[in-house]
Amino acid sequence: MGCDGGTIPKRHELVKGPRKVEKVDKVAELVARWFYCALSQEKLRRPIVACELGRLYNKDAIIEYLLDKSPDKTPMESASHIKSIKNVTELQLVDNPAWCGDKESIKGDKYDDLQAARFICPVVGLEMNGRHRFCFLRNCGCVFSERALKEIKAEVCHKCGVPFQEEDVIVLNGNKEDVEILKKRMEERRLKSKLEKKSKKGKTAAAAAQQEPSADSPGPSKAKSGKDCVNSSSGENRQIIFTKSSENGNPSVPGKVNKAPSSSTKRSIADSEDKSEAYKSIFTTHSSAKRSKEECSNWVTHTAYYF
Numbered sequence: 372m373g374c375d376g377g378t379i380p381k382r383h384e385l386v387k388g389p390r391k392v393e394k395v396d397k398v399a400e401l402v403a404r405w406f407y408c409a410l411s412q413e414k415l416r417r418p419i420v421a422c423e424l425g426r427l428y429n430k431d432a433i434i435e436y437l438l439d440k441s442p443d444k445t446p447m448e449s450a451s452h453i454k455s456i457k458n459v460t461e462l463q464l465v466d467n468p469a470w471c472g473d474k475e476s477i478k479g480d481k482y483d484d485l486q487a488a489r490f491i492c493p494v495v496g497l498e499m500n501g502r503h504r505f506c507f508l509r510n511c512g513c514v515f516s517e518r519a520l521k522e523i524k525a526e527v528c529h530k531c532g533v534p535f536q537e538e539d540v541i542v543l544n545g546n547k548e549d550v551e552i553l554k555k556r557m558e559e560r561r562l563k564s565k566l567e568k569k570s571k572k573g574k575t576a577a578a579a580a581q582q583e584p585s586a587d588s589p590g591p592s593k594a595k596s597g598k599d600c601v602n603s604s605s606g607e608n609r610q611i612i613f614t615k616s617s618e619n620g621n622p623s624v625p626g627k628v629n630k631a632p633s634s635s636t637k638r639s640i641a642d643s644e645d646k647s648e649a650y651k652s653i654f655t656t657h658s659s660a661k662r663s664k665e666e667c668s669n670w671v672t673h674t675a676y677y678f
Contacts, residue, residue, distance in 0.1 A: 398486070401501035404544045405488075408432050409449045415489075420459040421507055423557040424452065424550055425543045433459055452557070463512045463530070464490040467498060494519035494529050501544065509539045517542070 404427075408415055411432040418430040426449060436450055453459060470489050488498035497503045497516045504517040511533040519529070520540065527534050538556055542549045 405499065405501045410436060410447060417464075419462050419464065421462055421541070421543060422450075422453055422459050423509070423541065423560075424553050425541050425545050427543065428459065430459075430461065460507065460509055460512045462507055462514050464499075464514055465493040467491045490514070492516035492519055494523065499543075504545075505543045506540050507543060508533070508535050509541055510535050514543070 406415060407413065408429045409426040410428050413429060413432070415427060416429060420428050420430045420433060422428065428450070433450070433453065433456065436447070437453070437456060467488055467490055470487055486498075486500050486502070488500035490499045491497060492499070492503075492505070492515055493513075495516050495518055497518065499505050499514070499516075505514060506517055506520060507514045508528055511528055511531050513528050513530045513533075515529065523529065526536075538560075541553060545553070
């Protein structure tokens with residue numbers, strides 16, 4: 372059963388001490404973070420998006436995660452902070468010309484370099500394989516190495532020219548300190564957007580409340596316009612009366628003004644007289660035309676009789 376003289380046990384075999392912590396292979400960890408999706412654990416393929424904490428995802432996996440609203444949905448820690456597609460940014464990546472892909476290692480007879488990156492920095496040319504720190508701009512999605520942003524300091528994107536600030540620079544796959552800073556920025560940004568939405572809603576509601584009573588009641592402007600209309604109409608009537616009196620030879624006194632109803636009756640009587648005279652003239656012309664026709668016909672008959 373052991374210890375029969377053929378074996379000599381040592382102390383570390385008999386006395387059990389604390390277990391050694393297993394060290395994670397750094398190369399494998401870098402490959403998992405930079406070459407695979409943080410949500411679906413599949414290989415990264417375009418379109419590739421990044422969240423506000425700097426994690427890389429496949430856009431298809433994010434869309435499926437957001438559309439899945441079943442009660443049996445497993446909560447994912449890597450995507451618990453993503454509430455909508457607006458919380459991620461599509462990355463504008465630059466291909467590495469030296470990357471050959473997985474075509475050469477299909478047969479298994481060649482060395483597969485795990486550190487060969489698919490994308491590079493467009494400014495410095497560093498490979499995006501995890502050995503160097505990379506960042507992306509939240510406004511446009513362009514990806515650069517941190518060295519490029521430090522060496523060439525500018526307030527405009529080096530690739531597309533979109534202006535940005537320090538808060539818009541997000542580190543990809545950063546350490547714990549970077550993630551904490553990015554979390555604080557994300558919470559502040561979301562709180563600010565909520566406050567802006569509430570203020571906009573309050574302004575729209577106040578504007579609608581102001582428009583409702585103005586639509587129901589005429590208001591001072593409408594009342595004034597109505598008074599102006601009445602005054603203008605009365606002014607027109609007064610002007611007509613003044614012109615009639617001047618034509619009749621009775622000049623009107625500036626202090627006294629005739630009333631509008633009497634003028635309207637005078638005008639109606641004059642109009643009726645004019646109409647009757649016109650009707651009489653038309654009737655007389657019509658009757659004279661008839662008489663001329665009868666006389667012509669009689670003359671024709673007399674001439675025919677004589678001949």
